[in-house]
Amino acid sequence: MCGIVGLLVKNPKLRPMIGELMMPMLIGMTERGPDSAGLAIFSESAGKDSRKFSLYAADEDFNWQKLGHDFTTHLGSQGKIDVKVNHAVLTTNLEPGTVKVWLKEHYPNVHLLSVGQLMDVYKDTGTPAEVAERYGFGKMSGTHLVGHTRMATESAVTPAHAHPFTAGEDWCLVHNGSLSNPNSLRRMLQHQGIAFETDNDTEAACRFLEWRMREGDDLHTALQKGFEELDGFFTLLMGTKDQLALVRDAFACKPAIVAEHDDYVAIASEYRSLAQLPDVKNAKLFEPMPEELYIWKV
Amino acid sequence: MESLDLHKISVRDLNQYLHKELPKKKDVKKLEILNPDGMHSIAVGMDAPVDIDIKGHGGYYVGGMNKHANITVHGNVGWGVAENMMSGSVRVKGVASSAAGASGHGGTLIVEGDTSLRCGISMKGIDIVVGGSVGNFSGFMAQAGRMVICGDAGDGLGDSMYEAVFYVRGKIKSLGADAQEEKMTDADYATVKELLDRAGFKHDPKEFKRVAGAKQLYNWNADASQEY
Numbered sequence: 280m281c282g283i284v285g286l287l288v289k290n291p292k293l294r295p296m297i298g299e300l301m302m303p304m305l306i307g308m309t310e311r312g313p314d315s316a317g318l319a320i321f322s323e324s325a326g327k328d329s330r331k332f333s334l335y336a337a338d339e340d341f342n343w344q345k346l347g348h349d350f351t352t353h354l355g356s357q358g359k360i361d362v363k364v365n366h367a368v369l370t371t372n373l374e375p376g377t378v379k380v381w382l383k384e385h386y387p388n389v390h391l392l393s394v395g396q397l398m399d400v401y402k403d404t405g406t407p408a409e410v411a412e413r414y415g416f417g418k419m420s421g422t423h424l425v426g427h428t429r430m431a432t433e434s435a436v437t438p439a440h441a442h443p444f445t446a447g448e449d450w451c452l453v454h455n456g457s458l459s460n461p462n463s464l465r466r467m468l469q470h471q472g473i474a475f476e477t478d479n480d481t482e483a484a485c486r487f488l489e490w491r492m493r494e495g496d497d498l499h500t501a502l503q504k505g506f507e508e509l510d511g512f513f514t515l516l517m518g519t520k521d522q523l524a525l526v527r528d529a530f531a532c533k534p535a536i537v538a539e540h541d542d543y544v545a546i547a548s549e550y551r552s553l554a555q556l557p558d559v560k561n562a563k564l565f566e567p568m569p570e571e572l573y574i575w576k577v
Numbered sequence: 578m579e580s581l582d583l584h585k586i587s588v589r590d591l592n593q594y595l596h597k598e599l600p601k602k603k604d605v606k607k608l609e610i611l612n613p614d615g616m617h618s619i620a621v622g623m624d625a626p627v628d629i630d631i632k633g634h635g636g637y638y639v640g641g642m643n644k645h646a647n648i649t650v651h652g653n654v655g656w657g658v659a660e661n662m663m664s665g666s667v668r669v670k671g672v673a674s675s676a677a678g679a680s681g682h683g684g685t686l687i688v689e690g691d692t693s694l695r696c697g698i699s700m701k702g703i704d705i706v707v708g709g710s711v712g713n714f715s716g717f718m719a720q721a722g723r724m725v726i727c728g729d730a731g732d733g734l735g736d737s738m739y740e741a742v743f744y745v746r747g748k749i750k751s752l753g754a755d756a757q758e759e760k761m762t763d764a765d766y767a768t769v770k771e772l773l774d775r776a777g778f779k780h781d782p783k784e785f786k787r788v789a790g791a792k793q794l795y796n797w798n799a800d801a802s803q804e805y
Contacts, residue, residue: 531694534656534674549655550615550634564653566674566693569713
């Protein structure tokens with residue numbers, strides 16, 4: 280069991296409060312996912328030629344300033360570091376390939392969570408309330424976000440196994456459910472030269488979809504192929520630079536509910552996570568149909 | 578009328594009150610539950626002839642295992658509303674998610690809106706009346722009871738059903754294994770009328786078709802060619 284939440288704020292006046300609006304949603308999913316939590320938030324752009332790299336270090340006392348200093352010294356390009364406990368966002372105009380190689384060589388224990396112009400990712404073990412408090416989710420601003428609370432059923436409880444998973448740039452996915460063929464998917468993708476960081480089933484789905492889109496499929500086509508290839512149960516919520524997208528497996532084995540309001544679109548595994556949203560009684564509530572793709576644009 | 582506010586007490590406190598204290602209060606015939614906010618297991622295991630109004634949206638298993646109580650939800654509900662109900666009634670003014678009325682033995686479940694998948698799965702004698710449509714795999718392995726669907730039915734209606742009978746007013750996307758459409762009799766029209774009246778829905782029973790099990794799965798047929 281896991282909990283998923285998504286929030287896309289249409290009213291620009293509410294965007295500085297997106298974190299505050301999301302907090303009761305994430306906390307509401309504690310019983311569905313008490314062992315880890317994570318958030319991907321799309322906010323201020325890193326700038327035209329820059330990207331944000333969300334980084335994670337296991338050590339809470341990790342010296343991020345030194346990493347920033349080394350980055351600038353070694354690569355001759357300014358890397359801006361924004362630290363939140365053991366997470367940091369590194370903003371730079373260097374290519375992802377260059378940054379990844381440098382990280383692997385000099386800081387092999389620092390985990391790269393995401394790359395993108397707009398997206399920051401935070402994930403860790405602990406209850407949703409603890410994780411949210413640790414990284415200040417409640418104070419974040421942005422246009423849209425994807426959150427997850429995890430109750431692990433198929434792989435270890437570690438920050439790397441927590442959701443969201445990312446692949447490519449400004450693209451993330453959270454999953455409620457379980458896949459029965461992640462190993463064959465992983466083997467198939469590894470033959471395509473795609474590297475994996477964990478043995479998690481969701482990572483296999485994430486890299487499968489990202490691979491399809493990199494091969495030229497649009498999200499709709501990639502998901503159609505996903506329905507053919509992904510065996511198991513899933514409600515998947517995806518975030519891109521300007522949209523949220525939701526699908527459920529053919530048997531709708533895992534729950535989801537949507538609230539569409541003039542000011543926002545909110546998605547959660549259960550209504551109890553939507554109950555605290557402002558004016559939710561005037562939102563249009565509906566349960567997404569199996570094997571249908573729902574997309575909401577910023 | 579007694580009023581219980583789930584912003585002030587927990588669902589566990591509420592249910593313990595409903596199970597232990599309420600039956601002692603012979604004068605309380607009606608009570609309301611405020612601020613359900615999608616919480617689970619509200620008013621499960623009722624065993625008292627009282628009217629309960631839930632003012633808002635419920636979570637999973639609202640009115641599960643109900644005996645004697647008449648429960649009205651003024652909103653939507655999550656999975657498994659009135660699951661394993663024995664008697665009494667549960668009415669949902671909004672829509673219901675998956676497995677509405679699952680395994681119900683008796684009583685009446687009325688959903689004014691749609692239900693999601695697997696409505697009436699393994700029903701064992703409950704009556705279910707749905708004002709809207711039901712999702713895929715509804716009535717799977719339904720053993721006994723009646724289900725009236727005023728809207729459409731999704732894929733696989735009544736798959737592997739036993740002695741239950743369904744009445745569908747709208748379109749049936751597909752019937753499940755062994756389910757078949759049958760001719761309506763006068764007794765069927767009377768049944769549909771009785772259930773629609775109970776629910777307060779105004780439709781002409783003539784608009785409904787009957788779906789029941791062909792009973793071809795009751796016995797193993799050694800002569801049939803098997804594909805597995």
